[in-house]
Amino acid sequence: MISTNAFSYADVLTKAADASYLRETLISNNIANVDTVGYKRQDVGFESVLERELGMSKYEMLDQKIENIHMxxxxATAYTDAENFSYREDGNNVDIDTENVELAAEQIRYQGLTESIDQEFSRLKSAIGN
Structure with missing residues (x-):
C-alpha cells in the first residue's frame, strides 16, 4: 500500500474555505440583524486554530508542518463577539460599516481559497499525467 500526503494542502485549503464560507454566512446574518435590539455579532475562529497547528512544529518546513497537522x-467555530459589549443603547453591537468591509474581505479570501484548491488539483492532475 502506498502512503501519500498528496492531498494535504488541498485538505487544509478546504478546511480554510469551509471556515471562510461560514464567516460569510455569519457576517451576512450580522448585517441582517443590524437593527435587532440586543443582537450580538457573530464571527468565526479559524485562523488562530490554523496558526496554533502550524506553529506546533516551529523548526519544520511548511511541507512537513502540513503533513503533521491534525485535520x-x-x-471553524462560531462565537459571539464581545458578548457583553455594546456601544449602542439598544444593546446591539453590529457596526454596519465594519460588517460590510469584513464581508467584502471575506468574499475575496473565499475566492482566493477556492482558486488555490483548483490550482492544487491541477498540479496533482499534471503530476499524474492527465
Missing amino acids: NHLT
Whole structure:
C-alpha cells in the first residue's frame, strides 16, 4: 500500500474555505440583524486554530508542518463577539460599516481559497499525467 500526503494542502485549503464560507454566512446574518435590539455579532475562529497547528512544529518546513497537522483540530467555530459589549443603547453591537468591509474581505479570501484548491488539483492532475 502506498502512503501519500498528496492531498494535504488541498485538505487544509478546504478546511480554510469551509471556515471562510461560514464567516460569510455569519457576517451576512450580522448585517441582517443590524437593527435587532440586543443582537450580538457573530464571527468565526479559524485562523488562530490554523496558526496554533502550524506553529506546533516551529523548526519544520511548511511541507512537513502540513503533513503533521491534525485535520480534526482544524474546525471553524462560531462565537459571539464581545458578548457583553455594546456601544449602542439598544444593546446591539453590529457596526454596519465594519460588517460590510469584513464581508467584502471575506468574499475575496473565499475566492482566493477556492482558486488555490483548483490550482492544487491541477498540479496533482499534471503530476499524474492527465
